[in-house]
Amino acid sequence: MRDPVYALHGSDRLTGDISLENIELGISFVRDAEDMFTKWPEERWEFVDWPRDAMRYIPALSHASYLVRSSAARALGECYMSCLNAGHRNIPSGGEILTEMGLRERGTAGIAGSFLHGAHWSWEQKKFSTDGFDVRGWFLDTLRNSEVERDTPGGQTLEFYAHELFAADPNAISAMLQMGRRNLAVMTATQDPSQVDTIRQVLETMARSRDPEVSQAIQKYLEHPMDHWGTEFLSGTRFGNPRIFPLDA
Numbered sequence: 001m002r003d004p005v006y007a008l009h010g011s012d013r014l015t016g017d018i019s020l021e022n023i024e025l026g027i028s029f030v031r032d033a034e035d036m037f038t039k040w041p042e043e044r045w046e047f048v049d050w051p052r053d054a055m056r057y058i059p060a061l062s063h064a065s066y067l068v069r070s071s072a073a074r075a076l077g078e079c080y081m082s083c084l085n086a087g088h089r090n091i092p093s094g095g096e097i098l099t100e101m102g103l104r105e106r107g108t109a110g111i112a113g114s115f116l117h118g119a120h121w122s123w124e125q126k127k128f129s130t131d132g133f134d135v136r137g138w139f140l141d142t143l144r145n146s147e148v149e150r151d152t153p154g155g156q157t158l159e160f161y162a163h164e165l166f167a168a169d170p171n172a173i174s175a176m177l178q179m180g181r182r183n184l185a186v187m188t189a190t191q192d193p194s195q196v197d198t199i200r201q202v203l204e205t206m207a208r209s210r211d212p213e214v215s216q217a218i219q220k221y222l223e224h225p226m227d228h229w230g231t232e233f234l235s236g237t238r239f240g241n242p243r244i245f246p247l248d249a
Contacts, residue, residue: 017064017065017066017067018065018067019065022063022065022067022068023067025060025063025065025067025068025071026065026067026068026070026071026152027071028071029057029060029068029071029072029074029075030071030074030075030154032056032057032075032078033071033074033075033077033078033118036075036078036079036082037078037082040082042086045082045083045085045086045088046086048079048082048083048086048088049090050079050080050083050088050090050091051090053079054076054079054080056075057072057073057075057076057079058072058076060072061073061076061104061108061111062104062107062108066108066109066110066149066150066152067152069108069110069111069114070110070111070113070114070149070152070155071114071152071155073101073110073111073112073114073115073118074114074115074117074118074155075118076115076118077114077115077116077117077118077119077120077121078118078119079118080092080097080115080118080119081118081119081120081127084127093131093133094127094128094131094133095128095131095132095133097115098112098128098133098135098138099133099138101115102138102141102142102146105142105146105158106142106145106146109146109147109148109149109150110149110150110152112142112146112149112158113149113155113156113157113158113159113160113161114152114155114156114157116156116158116161117155117156121161122161122164135165136165136166136169136172139158139161139162139165139166140172140175142158143158143159143162143176143179143181143184144175144179146158148181148239149239151239157239159181159183159184159187159239160239162176162184162188163184163187163188163191163239164191166188167188167189167191167192167195168192168195168198168199169199170198170199170201170202172188173185173188173189173199173202174202174205176188177206182211182213182214183234183236183239184239185206185214186206186213186214186217186218186230186231186234187228187231187239189202189203189206189218189221190217190218190221190225190227190228190229190230190231191227191228192227193225193226193227193229196222196225203218203221203222204222206218207219207222212233213233213234213235216230216233217230217231217232217233217234218230220233
């Protein structure tokens with residue numbers, strides 16, 4: 001894989017966000033995250049201090065390249081969850097760290113989802129909600145007030161986690177439509193066929209949409225509900241590609 005990258009670099013085709021320097025920097029953060037998860041013995045976390053060691057990654061969350069900041073956010077998430085699992089006391093609460101990631105996401109997209117990825121959020125989400133923090137509200141507020149994250153190799157976006165969390169929530173799916181995240185709304189609505197009756201009203205609204213990609217996707221899904229059946233009609237990436245359309249048409 002190195003030879004094609006260096007060939008592109010040599011022909012001046014890697015610039016800006018995906019310059020060779022940014023690719024290599026991003027990879028270094030991803031390696032940190034993977035090493036913390038797969039190679040560090042439990043005893044290693046006795047020597048980690050969150051306020052000190054988090055600063056290895058926090059400044060990079062403001063990097064101009066989405067590759068770099070998303071990779072740093074993933075490493076930060078891995079560090080946070082490992083500190084939490086090790087019983088460290090000098091770390092932010094779940095609500096505090098998510099609030100911080102949400103605010104940063106508003107300024108430069110590509111942070112919140114990567115942080116959750118590093119923190120293995122789908123496995124550990126209860127730990128984020130034990131302090132009474134409104135995780136579902138945080139998701140919708142962050143999605144509503146930030147740009148769509150760009151995909152990164154092997155990374156997960158905030159939309160990815162949202163589509164699993166809200167698969168049985170018709171109000172959340174309607175909110176996704178209202179905020180212009182139509183691909184996310186379709187992916188969420190078709191995530192869990194067992195919830196068709198629960199979200200039928202919003203599904204029928206989407207099936208009547210004047211957006212042909214949405215209406216075709218949902219019509220096919222309603223004819224034969226299978227997970228993400230019909231999403232081949234969506235253009236662009238499976239997530240992202242925001243597009244406003246009337247809810248009642």
